[in-house]
Amino acid sequence: MLEVENDASKGGTAKYGEKDNWAEQSIGVDQLTFKLVQVEGDRTCIPALEDEAMEVEHLLAEPQSEEDLIVDVMHLNSENTNPRLGNEDFPCEVGCGNPKKDFGMLDSDDAHVVKQEPKYEYVENMMQGIEEEGILHLPYSLSSVCPDLSESSEMDYASENMSFMRNFGSECQTISIEREEDAGEMSHLPNAIIPCEGTSDCAPSFLDNMSTDELHDAFRSMFGRDTCVMDKQWLKHRVLFGLQNHTEVGYASSLLECGLSSVENDDDMIWIPKNVPEEICIPLTNIFGSSALVVGTGAGKERHSCEDVAVANISKVGKAGFEPLNLEERPSALTATKRLRKPTRRYIEETSEMISRGCNERAKAPIDSAPIVSSRDKLSHVKTDNRGGQVVYQEYSPRSGIQVPNSLQFRRGRPKKNSSLMLSSFIQGSKILGSKEDMIFSVACQATCASRLARDELQDGLSDDCATATRNEKSGIRRKHHRLWTLSEVMKLVEGVSRYGVGRWTEIKRLLFSSSAYRTSVDLKDKWRNLLRASGAQLHNRNQVELQKKHMSLPIPQSVLRRVKELSIIHPYPRERKSRPPLVSSSPVSACSNGISISRSGRIVHKQIST
DNA sequence: CTTAGGG
DNA sequence: CCCTAAG
Numbered sequence: 096m097l098e099v100e101n102d103a104s105k106g107g108t109a110k111y112g113e114k115d116n117w118a119e120q121s122i123g124v125d126q127l128t129f130k131l132v133q134v135e136g137d138r139t140c141i142p143a144l145e146d147e148a149m150e151v152e153h154l155l156a157e158p159q160s161e162e163d164l165i166v167d168v169m170h171l172n173s174e175n176t177n178p179r180l181g182n183e184d185f186p187c188e189v190g191c192g193n194p195k196k197d198f199g200m201l202d203s204d205d206a207h208v209v210k211q212e213p214k215y216e217y218v219e220n221m222m223q224g225i226e227e228e229g230i231l232h233l234p235y236s237l238s239s240v241c242p243d244l245s246e247s248s249e250m251d252y253a254s255e256n257m258s259f260m261r262n263f264g265s266e267c268q269t270i271s272i273e274r275e276e277d278a279g280e281m282s283h284l285p286n287a288i289i290p291c292e293g294t295s296d297c298a299p300s301f302l303d304n305m306s307t308d309e310l311h312d313a314f315r316s317m318f319g320r321d322t323c324v325m326d327k328q329w330l331k332h333r334v335l336f337g338l339q340n341h342t343e344v345g346y347a348s349s350l351l352e353c354g355l356s357s358v359e360n361d362d363d364m365i366w367i368p369k370n371v372p373e374e375i376c377i378p379l380t381n382i383f384g385s386s387a388l389v390v391g392t393g394a395g396k397e398r399h400s401c402e403d404v405a406v407a408n409i410s411k412v413g414k415a416g417f418e419p420l421n422l423e424e425r426p427s428a429l430t431a432t433k434r435l436r437k438p439t440r441r442y443i444e445e446t447s448e449m450i451s452r453g454c455n456e457r458a459k460a461p462i463d464s465a466p467i468v469s470s471r472d473k474l475s476h477v478k479t480d481n482r483g484g485q486v487v488y489q490e491y492s493p494r495s496g497i498q499v500p501n502s503l504q505f506r507r508g509r510p511k512k513n514s515s516l517m518l519s520s521f522i523q524g525s526k527i528l529g530s531k532e533d534m535i536f537s538v539a540c541q542a543t544c545a546s547r548l549a550r551d552e553l554q555d556g557l558s559d560d561c562a563t564a565t566r567n568e569k570s571g572i573r574r575k576h577h578r579l580w581t582l583s584e585v586m587k588l589v590e591g592v593s594r595y596g597v598g599r600w601t602e603i604k605r606l607l608f609s610s611s612a613y614r615t616s617v618d619l620k621d622k623w624r625n626l627l628r629a630s631g632a633q634l635h636n637r638n639q640v641e642l643q644k645k646h647m648s649l650p651i652p653q654s655v656l657r658r659v660k661e662l663s664i665i666h667p668y669p670r671e672r673k674s675r676p677p678l679v680s681s682s683p684v685s686a687c688s689n690g691i692s693i694s695r696s697g698r699i700v701h702k703q704i705s706t
Numbered sequence: 707c708t709t710a711g712g713g
Numbered sequence: 714c715c716c717t718a719a720g
Contacts, residue, residue, distance in 0.1 A: 577714065601708060616708065621714070624711090 303331070313337075578613055580622055585651060588622055589658050597623065597666040626651070630659040 305313065310330035315321050317337040324330060591603030600616035600623075608614045629651055 598709070617710095618714080620709070620711090 305331075582652070582655075584608075584611070584614070585622070585626065585655060588619055589626070589655060589662065591619075592623060592662050592666060593658070597662075626656070626659045627663050630656040630663065 307325060307327050307330065310327060311322065313330075318333070322330070322333075587607045588603065591599075591607045595602045595606075598620075600619045604614060604616045604619055608619070
C-alpha cells in the first residue's frame, strides 16, 4: 500500500512512507481505502472512489439541488482519530458539521473502531469486502495523492462542473498505488469498476431511441424520483450510468424467479450493486432489516439483454445505494431473498468454522463415476469433477474463490482436497436454497466472521476462527489460504529453529505454534526457506530496504535476518548432516551428471531435463 | 504422517 | 502457498 504523507496534498510530491513505518502503517491504513467527499455541505457524502465517485457526483450534478441521492449509509460521523487522516485528507470538504468524516478503519488497534455501531461495521465490511473481491481496487487517499487537488478543492463541488472529478480520476490513476506483493493489479482497475461494459454497446443505442418522456420514466424508476431536466443527453447519461452500474445480467432471471420482477415490489427490496461482495449484504440485512435483500453479484461482463435487465433492475437502483435506507423502516422479519451465488471458497472456509462445529461426519458426495483407486486418482477425479460439474466453477479460478450456498458442511482450516466434491454435489441440489433459517444462520455467521476479522486479523492468529481469512494485501485478489507472517511468528520460527534445529518442523509447530493452527509444518519449512533466502540476499545487497519495499512484504528486521543467518550456519538447511563436506568433489552432487542429482541428504532430485 | 524440494 | 515424492 501506499502511504502518502499528509502534506502531499499541499503541493509536495507524493511520498511513500518510510520503510520502517511501512509495516505498521500498512496495518493501520490498509483497510482504509476510502474517503468521503462531501457534497454540498449537507450530510451526504460520497466515497471518493475514483470513477464511482466521479459518476455519482456526476449524477448529482443535476441542476436542481438533489440531496437525498446519496445513501445515508455512507454518511458516517466517525470519530476516527487516526493521525494520518487529518482534515487535509479531505480537500473536498465543504464546511459543515463534522469535519472528520471517513470510514472507520479496520484497525484492530483502534478499539473505538471495533466498538463502532453496526453501521460502521457494515461499512468496514463493505470496504473490506470490496477489496477482497478485487473488484474495486482503488488508490488510497486519492485526495492526498493528487497534489493538484488541493487547489481544485476550492471549487464548488455541488456545481455541475465535473471536470474536477474527471481529472481527479485520471490523474490519480497514473499514480501507482499498490500494496503488498501485487504490482500488476492496478491494470485491472478500469474493467473492474464498471463491470458491465457490455452495456455500453447496446444501451446507448436503445437510449437513443427513447423519447424524453421515456427517459424521464427510466430516470424516475431508476433513481426513484423525477427530474425536470429536459436535456435528453443529460438524461441519457444518468440512465446509462444507472445501467452500467447496476445491470445485472444473470440477476434478471433470479429476480423473476423470485417473483420480484415487478417494479411495484421494490418497496421491499434493497438493491445492492453487484460489486458489493457478500459480506456487505449481511450487515445490511441486519442493519436495515430489509424484508428482501437482493444481491447482484458476479463479474457480469456478459452482454445480452441489457434492456431486460435494465427494466428489471431499474426500480431497484434508486434504493440501491443512493437513497437513505431507513433503519426503522422495516423492522419486519428478515426475509432475505438473495440471489443465489456460490460462496467463494474462502467463504466456505470461513463459514465452516462456525457451522461445522456440530457436524462431525461430512456427508460424502456420491461420486457416480470413476471408482477411486489410488489417492492420486481420487485427486484428479476431484479436479475434473470440480471443473466440469458446474458452470459456476469455470468462472473462477480454483484459487479465486467459489461461492456455495450455505449449510454446506465444512471442515476446519484448509480445504481438504476432496472438499470440493461434496461441494459441487451440493450445488446441484441447492438451486433452491435451503430454509430461511439456514440462510439467516449463514448470514449471521458471515457477519460475525466478518466483523471478527476486523479485529482479529492482525492478532497473530491467536484468536481466529476465521483463520484463513487474509487481509486484502494483494489488492483484493488474495483469496488463498494466505496468512501473512507476522514478525512475532517469524521470531517464533527462528526461535524454534534455534532450539530444535532445522527440519523439526512438526516439533516447532507443536511447541511454538500451537496457538496458530493454520501454520502447518510445511508452512514453517517454507517460511524458513524464505527467511534463508532473505537473509542471504540481505548480505549481498545492503539496499534491501528498497527491495523489500518493492516486494511490499513485511520488512524483516535486520536482527532477525542476522539470526537466521547464524542459524543457517549452525543448522544447514536440508539438515545437519553432521560433518558436511564443504561441497567439493566429495559431494555427491557433482557426481551425477545425468540430470539427476542428489542432494546432500542423499535425496534424489530430478532436474528439469528439457527433452 | 512428516520432511524435502519443486512449482 | 500448493503439490508431490520419499521415507
